[in-house]
Amino acid sequence: xxxxxxxxxxxxxxxxxxxxxxxxxxxxxxxxxxxxxxxxxxxxxxxxxxxxxxxxxxxxxxxxxxxxxxxxxxxxxxxxxxxxxxxxxxxxxxxxxxxxxxxxxxxxxxxxxxxxxxxxxxxxxxxxxxxxxxxxxxxxxxxxxxxxxxxxxxxxxxxxxxxxxxxxxxxxxxxxxxxxxxxxxxxxxxxxxxxxxxxxxxxxxxxxxxxxxxxxxxxxxxxxxxxxxxxxxxxxxxxxxxxxxxxxxxxxxxxxxxxxxxxxxxxxxxxxxxxxxxxxxxxxxxxxxxxxxxxxxxxxxxxxxxxxxxxxxxxxxxxxxxxxxxxxxxxxxxxxxxxxxxxx
Amino acid sequence: xxxxxxxxxxxxxxxxxxxxxxxxxxxxxxxxxxxxxxxxxxxxxxxxxxxxxxxxxxxxxxxxxxxxxxxxxxxxxxxxxxxxxxxxxxxxxxxxxxxxxxxxxxxxxxxxxxxxxxxxxxxxxxxxxxxxxxxxxxxxxxxxxxxxxxxxxxxxxxxxxxxxxxxxxxxxxxxxxxxxxxxxxxxxxxxxxxxxxxxxxxxxxxxxxxxxxxxxxxxxxxxxxxxxxxxxxxxxxxxxxxxxxxxxxxxxxxxxxxxxxxxxxxxxxxxxxxxxxxxxxx
Numbered sequence: 001x002x003x004x005x006x007x008x009x010x011x012x013x014x015x016x017x018x019x020x021x022x023x024x025x026x027x028x029x030x031x032x033x034x035x036x037x038x039x040x041x042x043x044x045x046x047x048x049x050x051x052x053x054x055x056x057x058x059x060x061x062x063x064x065x066x067x068x069x070x071x072x073x074x075x076x077x078x079x080x081x082x083x084x085x086x087x088x089x090x091x092x093x094x095x096x097x098x099x100x101x102x103x104x105x106x107x108x109x110x111x112x113x114x115x116x117x118x119x120x121x122x123x124x125x126x127x128x129x130x131x132x133x134x135x136x137x138x139x140x141x142x143x144x145x146x147x148x149x150x151x152x153x154x155x156x157x158x159x160x161x162x163x164x165x166x167x168x169x170x171x172x173x174x175x176x177x178x179x180x181x182x183x184x185x186x187x188x189x190x191x192x193x194x195x196x197x198x199x200x201x202x203x204x205x206x207x208x209x210x211x212x213x214x215x216x217x218x219x220x221x222x223x224x225x226x227x228x229x230x231x232x233x234x235x236x237x238x239x240x241x242x243x244x245x246x247x248x249x250x251x252x253x254x255x256x257x258x259x260x261x262x263x264x265x266x267x268x269x270x271x272x273x274x275x276x277x278x279x280x281x282x283x284x285x286x287x288x289x290x291x292x293x294x295x296x297x298x299x300x301x302x303x304x305x306x307x308x309x310x311x312x313x314x315x316x317x318x319x320x321x322x323x324x325x326x327x328x329x330x331x332x333x334x335x336x337x338x339x340x341x342x343x344x
Numbered sequence: 345x346x347x348x349x350x351x352x353x354x355x356x357x358x359x360x361x362x363x364x365x366x367x368x369x370x371x372x373x374x375x376x377x378x379x380x381x382x383x384x385x386x387x388x389x390x391x392x393x394x395x396x397x398x399x400x401x402x403x404x405x406x407x408x409x410x411x412x413x414x415x416x417x418x419x420x421x422x423x424x425x426x427x428x429x430x431x432x433x434x435x436x437x438x439x440x441x442x443x444x445x446x447x448x449x450x451x452x453x454x455x456x457x458x459x460x461x462x463x464x465x466x467x468x469x470x471x472x473x474x475x476x477x478x479x480x481x482x483x484x485x486x487x488x489x490x491x492x493x494x495x496x497x498x499x500x501x502x503x504x505x506x507x508x509x510x511x512x513x514x515x516x517x518x519x520x521x522x523x524x525x526x527x528x529x530x531x532x533x534x535x536x537x538x539x540x541x542x543x544x545x546x547x548x549x550x551x552x553x554x555x556x557x558x559x560x561x562x563x564x565x566x567x568x569x570x571x572x573x574x575x576x577x578x579x580x581x582x583x584x585x586x587x588x589x590x591x592x593x594x595x596x597x598x599x600x601x602x603x604x605x606x607x608x609x610x611x612x613x614x615x616x617x618x619x620x621x622x623x624x625x626x
Contacts (some may be wrong), residue, residue, distance in 0.1 A: 052526050072529040085527035089545045098541075102532030150531065 002063050002076070002153035002186045003028045004049065009058030009068075011044050011210075018044045019210045021058070026203075031180060031187045035197040036207035037233070042190045043158055045207075049188060050079050050156050062154060073102075075154075078147035082159040084139040086131040092118070092142050093127040099150045117145040120179055137168045144176065148183060155180070157189045161196060173199060194234050198222070206230050225334065228341040231270055237298065237309045241336070242269045242283075252335075255283040255303040259328075261335050262344040268336045273298075274311040275332035282327035285310065287318045299324065383603065390600035394593040416597035419590075425582035426601075428494065429563060432578055435498035436505055436562035437555045443502075444509025444558075445551060449539070451510070452517035453525075463514075466507045474504075478571045485572060492574050500568045505558035512557065512616055516550040517543065553613035560606045 004026040011019040019041045026032045034042040047053035049060055051072035060068040067075045078099070087095050094101075096114045105113075118124040121141040131139055140160060147155050160176075161169045177200055180187050191197055197204050198218045205215040206229070214226035225231035231239035244252035244259075244267050252261040254269040261267055274296075276282070285301035285308055292298075297314045300307070301324065310326050318324050335344040384404075389397050390413060391406035416422060450456075451463065481500065482491065490496030520543055528538035544551075569581035577585065583598045590598075610617070 050526075050530060052529070071534070072526075073532045073534070077530060079527065079530040081523045081527060083521065083523055085521065085523040087524060087527075087542055089542075098528070099531035102537075146527075146531070156530075 003061075004154065004186060004188070005059075005061040006045070006049070007059040007061070009045070009048060009055045009060065011041070011048060011053065012056045017210055019048075019055075022210075022212055024205060024212055024215060026186060026188065029184060029186055031177075031189065031200060031202040033197040033201035033204045034188065034190045034207055035192070035194060035204050035234075037192060040207040041210040042192075042207045046156055046158055046188060046190045049154075050077055051075050052079075076152055077154045077156055078150040078152040079156040080140075080143045080147050080158065080160045082162060084131075084136075084143045084163075086134070086139050086142050086146075088131045090130070091127065092123060092129050092131075092134070095131070095142055096127075096146045096149050098146065113149045113151075114145075117149040120148065121145040121175075137164055137172065140164060140172060144179070148179070151183075152185060155183075155185045155187045157187065159191055160189075162191070162193070169196075176200070194236070198234075206233065208233070223332075224343070225270075226343050228268070228270070228336045231334065231336075235272060237273050237311070239270050239272055239334075240303075240308050240310075242271075242303060242306055242308070243338075244269045244335075257281070257283055259333060261333075264335075264337065264344055266338050267344055268338045270334040270336060271328040271332060273309045275329045276310045276312070276326040277329070278312065278316060278324060279327035280325055282325035283308075285324045285326050287320050287322045287324055290318055290320065292317075383607070386596060386599050386603060389593065389596035392593070394591065397593040397596060412593040412597045413600075416594050416601065419594060421577075421582060421586075422579070422598075425577050425579040428573075428576050429578040429580070431494045432498045432501060432569075433559045433562040435494060436501040437559045439498060439502035440505040440509040440558035441513075441551060441555045444506050444554070445513045447510045448513025448515075449517050449543070451514045453522065463511075466510050469503065469507050474567050478568060481568075482571055491572060492576055494576060497569055497572050497576075497578070498562070500572065501562035501565055502558075504565060504568075505561040508561070509554050509558055512554040513547070513551060516547045516554075516616070520546050550616050553616035556609045556613045557617060560609050564602070564606055 004024075006022055006024040006026075009019060009022045010017070022041075022045060034045060036042045044053060048055045048068070049062075051067070051070060055068060058068070059066055062075060062077070072079075086092075087098065090098065093114055096117060097110050100110045100113060114127070115124065118127055121144055123138060123141045123145060126134065126138060126142075131142070134142065140163075144160070161172055164172060173196060189197075189200060201218050203215060203217055204221050206213045206221060208229050214221055214230050216224075216226075221230060222234055225234070225239070228241065232241070242254050244254045244261065246266075247253040247258050250260055250263045252259050252267055252269065259269065261269070283303050285299070285303050287299055287301045289300040290297060291300075292314055295314060296311050297316065299310045299312060299318060301310065302308060310324070312324075312326075336342065337344055388404055388406040391408050391410070393407060393409035393411050394415065396407060396409070397412065447466075451459065485491040485496050490499070524542050524546075525535075525538045528542045529535070533541060564580065565578075566580040566584055569578045570584050573581055579598070579602060583595070583602070587595065
């Protein structure tokens, strides 16, 4: 059992507050992704869980042990670093065996575990090489194998794929997902890449300004953003936001159209670009740029002077200057409080 | 006016380039000669027969006669002095690295108040002229019984070598990514184990270089050696003492015996010394 509980963890660097009272529970064997732009505190939170950074206040629990006062080696974790951190003076075999040797494991068991994890990561033919003789992708495989060989309760990954080129990243992403699903570990994975987050996570914690804005499953985070930030951060292109003016109880006027919405003093209308379809009664969008992408076409337009993007079927070929009428799918419309930026 | 105008006109670009090149080549030639000519004269004379050294005019090509060197090494006291030099330099090396490497590690890995001031002060220790310190040191050493001992002199030499040891190892440790240590911690190492298993193997060649440099500093040092030792003179102090009374060829042979090992050592570790200057200039 390796449920991770983070209770009121805060971190100050001098006068800068990197984390504000973060609370988060990660279930046993869950794949949790911490997602956010650089500087949002996601790496700091990961390093606090690893024990590489000490929290200014708060508690970290792994299973039924409080670990925030323990050194990294006593926390039952393994970590994969962004720049791989493969020891250059040791062979691949000795790199993977490093943690096992620290545990004084018998040689036979060391060999068994190294061979098994090397096969799992497809690096069994590299075991005699040094890190200087490996490509970036191979080093990353060694780093993951080294973590897996420990058979830890928790694996922490700090942007492990961000130094790889795009094609390799895709390949490794799928492989990581398969490998980690087959192991019995709880995984915390830090990334700024929303596609990576969506494809890997059981749950995503979206972070902003040292706080967790929303922690939910990938589809939930995408469909029902808890805050305006989540909608604007996740999705490519991101969610569209339009100002709304009240038009009676629960009725809001947006871009000349009236939509049923929440009963609130003020609200902001939001819709994903792909949740629109051409219709004579839709929002009038003045087309600015048209980008055909093959299966669909990305249209950048303005609605009532506000930027607006739509993903439409590529059989439709609007031209800049045209006015498209785009109707939002009623069940996909979301509303936000313009003051608190929270979902209504 | 027109005449002055033509005289002020800039010279043709290719002429500027040519004279610039000439200045460059001359400058390089002078600097190289500045270093190499004395070494060459030293070598040429050390490897000539005693009679040739004093002859005039003499050839600048050595005759590869080892008589001068043989005489030098047979000279009473030379081998003892040589042995003293090696002992003092070895102790200096051990003290300088033993204290300097941990200090360099601390500077590269920890932020503490006064860190910049410490780095500055480390270099500042070189600003005090040794003659100024020598007399009080001699008095203190006599009181504590450290005068005329290998250890006493080695301590003085270690203080001279320590700033360099700190700065070289600081740059070495800074070049080793801290993630490697962090990875070692997560894999079951204590801080000390991580240093021993990961940092030291990677820094070893550089630490060896910095040790050699400390050795050479002690090997070449003459002032403190001359003031603080009487019976147990190092080779430099011994040569200084017998400079007036010894024949010319003996001086050349002694000079060569001092310079050649130092030159070879420094040449072997030059890469790491450049790294140190790179850091010190920051």
